[in-house]
Amino acid sequence: FSTVQFLRKLADVGQAVLVTIHQPSAQLFAQFDTLLLLAKGGRTVYFGDIGDDAQAVKDYFGRYGCPCPEEAN
Structure with a gap:
């Protein structure tokens, strides 16, 4: 984490x-x-901002049927 x-x-x-x-x-x-x-x-799945608390990424995948539970990896 320090790195x-x-x-x-x-x-x-x-x-x-x-x-x-x-x-x-x-x-x-x-x-x-x-x-x-x-x-x-090497096909691009997502390229863009992460957003606060990864909200932009979660919203993107949620729109396409792949919701992400809180704090999930």
Whole structure:
């Protein structure tokens, strides 16, 4: 978590940061601004803002029949 906090500070001052992470906790996920989610074969599933409490991502997947329970990974 401390590494991601450091990267968050770099991003806050304008440094571009790219992170690859597998199944982050909700707390860790909240540190990010934008999500690029890829499916098998590299097909884009989602690319956009995460939103406060990942609400933008949850709304997107909820609209397409894949609701996300609170604090779920």
